[in-house]
Amino acid sequence: MQRYIIVRGFHAIITLFAISLIIFALTRASGDPAGVLLPEEATMEDYERLRAYWGLDQPLHVQYGVYIRNVFTGNLGESIKWPGRSAGELILQRLPATAKLTLVAFTVSVMLALPLGILSAVKKDSLWDAGGKLFALLGQAVPNFWLAIMMIWILAVDWDLFPTSGKGDGGWDGLHHLILPAIALGAFGLAAGMRLSRSAMLDVLDSEYVKLARIKGVPEWKIIWKHCLRNAALVPITYFGIQFAGLITGSVITETVFAYPGVGLLAIEAIRARDFQVVQSVVVVFAFIYVFISLLVDILYAYLDPRIRLT
Amino acid sequence: MRNRWLLSSKALLFVSLLFILTVLVACGASAPEAPAQAPAAEPQAAQQPAAEPAQQEPAAAQEPAPTAEPAPAMEAEMAEPTVVRYVESQGEIQVETNQHCGGNRPIISQFLPYVEFLVEADPVTAEFNPWLAESWESTPDAKSWTFKLREGVQFHHGYGEFTAHDIANMAVAKGDEDCASSTTSFWKEMAQAEVVDDYTIIFHMNNPSLPMPSVVSNLPTGLELISFSKQQLDEVGYENFDDVKPASTSYYQYMERNLGEGVVYERVPYEHWRFQSPFEEMEIRWIGEETTRLAGLLAGEIHAIALSRDLQPSATEQGMKVIPAQQAFSQLSLFFGGMYFMPGDPDFDPTTPWADVRVRKAMNKAINRDELNDFIFRGEGERMHVTACCHPVLDSEIYNPEWETRWEEAYGYDPEAAKQLLAEAGYGPDNPVKVEMLNYRTSGEPESPLAVEALPQYWGPIGIDVTITDIDSGAYSQMRRAKQIQHMMFANVFSFRKIQDRIRTNAPSNTTSHTFSHPFMEEKYQETLNVYTQEEIDAIGREVANFWYDIYWTIPVFWFRFNFTVNPEVLDDWVYLNRGYYWHNQVPATQ
Structure with a gap:
């Protein structure tokens, strides 16, 4: 088991290194921020001076070396769009908002997906089931930016139930601002989780031990909630583990539409301003979260299923 | 029997409806009121900022005395506006900062509510009018420019009176090549900024400099000789200017910045010599998505937005109003x-x-x-x-x-x-x-x-x-x-x-x-x-x-002409120059 964890950890480090290299190359390929920052009247000397200030006049391998060295010393670099602030400081400042949004979206997804999926399976071919399947189909097919815009227009503008954008002042106001973005962010996961719960439940309901329980006269509610749920929940719960990381990285679009100031919006703002340091840092942080959660899931799998760690 | 009922469709439908009803009631209770419906009598308590900004207060902070000579032409009869905080939204800004160097002109919009310039361009003719400078003249060779400054103009946050020393400090800073601003090449040609007395400054230039009035104005050629306090700049250092409330001279003063969201300004706590802001507070909110901005306007959360012409009919059909700039700039x-x-x-x-x-x-x-x-x-x-x-x-x-x-x-x-x-x-x-x-x-x-x-x-x-x-x-x-x-x-x-x-x-x-x-x-x-x-x-x-x-x-x-789309229940009229270069001579809608 120990060896398995070391090998998986090593893979994770290689992945992060590769991602840092790719994002470094991509940001440089898009040009440099001096062209955006300088006024039109600025001279080539101004341009060169600004490039030198940001270290952009150095060869690419030197720039990358400096970047990696800084990362290892905990310095993610100074932001261009937000002068005087480090990329790390900006990410830390925005991370709580994204974490809150992701957590709410995730909780809502899980809390609704499981019971709705089970209900759909238990009431197979009923109106509930048809509605559930339709919801699962739409939830996965509708892009979340479109869903977000529709919710803003219907629920916030027409019905005046929610604020259109921003994150509010905290407390109830903050929660109020969180509801629409959380629904938009969590809709896909909810639909997918519901579909998985339904199919897993249908498989279990069709199994021999359930039939035996029914023959023995065990009450239906007990069969479903006690005997079936435990087995049927394994697949969706595995899915939700991965989905959690996906929600954090998927927050980019949702936060942009709702002008919700989290890490996702920070990434978009930094990309538009060609703020290399912030873009690189956000991508590496997102990648780290994703890789870390994947690693955790792998380890859990190995812990639960000895066959995996032996192969 | 009871357990079976729990699994029935009726029970689930009942629980679902109960849940939806609870959410609707809870959320509806705190939905923001449309600006037109905001009560006139108690607006301050309702819309005061939630928390005191955690920014450094100046050591010398004290309530400035009211200015002695308000300009009669700009005095307006104050009516009660329909909102306490006026909110304006535009797309994302290039650089979020209080530092005025090294950026492109589009960053100026975050400064404009609280800063002033020496010379004002007329919004219709672009002719130059006095602003912080009451008069100016040049020598026949156009190399030396003398500006007589208005007396009694106060800096925000207790930084004392605006004088020639402040503007000289700014001109020298703008000429520093590390500044790399739009007027650096102009100010690099300045031989000396001579402070004759507190209210008289002479810019001695190396060459004839006929563009001088436009460079010190709010025209796009200028917009950089900002009325910042030399005392504050000396105290905190230019590089730390993002950690303080910058002190300038306009009728709004800087209140707080919410990174990634916007900046909030408040009306100065004294009678401003030029214009008394109709709104107690003003907020600039950066929302990159145009549809979201429009939604905010229609929902009454935002009162003026920059909106492309193809989306404007969606706003005007809902009762919003388009106010164009005074001139096609x-x-x-x-x-x-x-x-x-x-x-x-x-x-x-x-x-x-x-x-x-x-x-x-x-x-x-x-x-x-x-x-x-x-x-x-x-x-x-x-x-x-x-x-x-x-x-x-x-x-x-x-x-x-x-x-x-x-x-x-x-x-x-x-x-x-x-x-x-x-x-x-x-x-x-x-x-x-x-x-x-x-x-x-x-x-x-x-x-x-x-x-x-x-x-x-x-x-x-x-x-x-x-x-x-x-x-x-x-x-x-x-x-x-x-x-x-x-x-x-x-x-x-x-x-x-x-x-x-x-x-x-x-x-x-x-x-x-x-x-x-x-x-x-x-x-x-x-x-x-x-x-x-x-x-x-x-x-x-x-x-x-x-x-x-x-x-x-x-x-x-x-x-x-650039134009703003506004909520006519909040803003009745607005005299401004152009996108990003406007100033806030706003006429509020009244109760």
Whole structure:
């Protein structure tokens, strides 16, 4: 088991290194921020001076070396769009908002997906089931930016139930601002989780031990909630583990539409301003979260299923 | 039996409805009220900021005394506005900062609510009026400029009175090459900022400097000599200016910045000499998505937004109002790349089709401007004869009425004549003119890409091959600086500037954008360095403008007015100059 964890950890480090290299190359390929920052009247000397200030006049391998060295010393670099602030400081400042949004979206997804999926399976071919399947189909097919815009227009503008954008002042106001973005962010996961719960439940309901329980006269509610749920929940719960990381990285679009100031919006703002340091840092942080959660899931799998760690 | 009921459809439906009802009631209870419905009697408590900003207070903070001499012309009878905090939203800003150096002009919008300038440009005529400077004059050689400053103007947050020392400090800072701001090249030519007394400053320049009034004004050429407190800058240091509330002099003072969201300002706690803000607080919110901005306006959360013309009907149909700038300060033009006509310039490629004036004229005459006007500006564009100058009102001394009488022959829509001109220049079906249009997007300027996308339908039928290349605006700027725009064209939006600034920025020895490098422009620029009166400058300006008109140096499209879409229940009227360069002479809607 120990060896398995070391090998998986090593893979994770290689992945992060590769991602840092790719994002470094991509940001440089898009040009440099001096062209955006300088006024039109600025001279080539101004341009060169600004490039030198940001270290952009150095060869690419030197720039990358400096970047990696800084990362290892905990310095993610100074932001261009937000002068005087480090990329790390900006990410830390925005991370709580994204974490809150992701957590709410995730909780809502899980809390609704499981019971709705089970209900759909238990009431197979009923109106509930048809509605559930339709919801699962739409939830996965509708892009979340479109869903977000529709919710803003219907629920916030027409019905005046929610604020259109921003994150509010905290407390109830903050929660109020969180509801629409959380629904938009969590809709896909909810639909997918519901579909998985339904199919897993249908498989279990069709199994021999359930039939035996029914023959023995065990009450239906007990069969479903006690005997079936435990087995049927394994697949969706595995899915939700991965989905959690996906929600954090998927927050980019949702936060942009709702002008919700989290890490996702920070990434978009930094990309538009060609703020290399912030873009690189956000991508590496997102990648780290994703890789870390994947690693955790792998380890859990190995812990639960000895066959995996032996192969 | 009871357990079975729990699993029944009725039970689940009941629980679901109960849940939805709870959410609706809970959320509906705290939904923000529309501005028109905000109670007049108790607005302050309802909309006060939630927390005190955790920013450094100045050591010398104390309540400033009211100014002694309020300007009577600007005093308005205060009516009770319908909101306490006025919220305005625009797209994302390039750099979020209190530091005024090293940025591009679009960053100025976050400063404008709380800063002032020496000279004010009239929103209709662009003529200069006193602002922080009560009067100014130059020596006959236009090298020394004396400004008499208004007395009794107070800095915010208790930083005392605004004096000549503050403005001298700022002029010196702007001339520092590390500043790399839009006026650095101008202030680098300053020999000395002489403080005669607290209310008199003389800028001694190395060269005749007729653009001085526009550089110290709120025109796009200026916008940089900001009234910041020298005392505060000395105390906290320029590099720490993002950690404090900057002290300036306007009728709003800086309150707090929410990174990634916007900035909040508050009305000064004393009677301002110039204008008493109708709103207690003002907020600028940055929302990149236009649809979200529009939703915020319609939901009553935001009261004025920058909105592209194609979305404006969605707002006006819902009772919102579009308030245009007082004057058409912006111009949309199409530019020919590679126009490097200085003798011996290695970057000039003589095979560029539009090096031939007949091709430039043909490309001008192939465009149906009336149709473009409807497509881009919903018919609100105004005839532009020459790019970069010569508005009939703003540049009345330069404007030549003959341009209009000659317009149809010179620039009017005539595809057949255009085809004929191309044939005369040696271009036709077997040898088409090939154009690569650079298409880039700048926040808040949707006009350029629209114009680019419309071009193939005009140029295609006369045998011009157009390809459109999407490009990042930074990459485009860099290509222009590096003179790499060969066989390419681009659209650009200019803001109004005085003719002397245009001559200066288009002189081959001085330009960094290399739009049109020509010996005639260099000759005229050198002449401007040796003239000392505005009349002489205007005479040179007329020559340059006629030259530009006659040689088709660009494809002028339209003058247009920037506009804001506002909630008429909050804002009744608004006098402002242009996008990003406005000031807040706002007339609130009243109860």
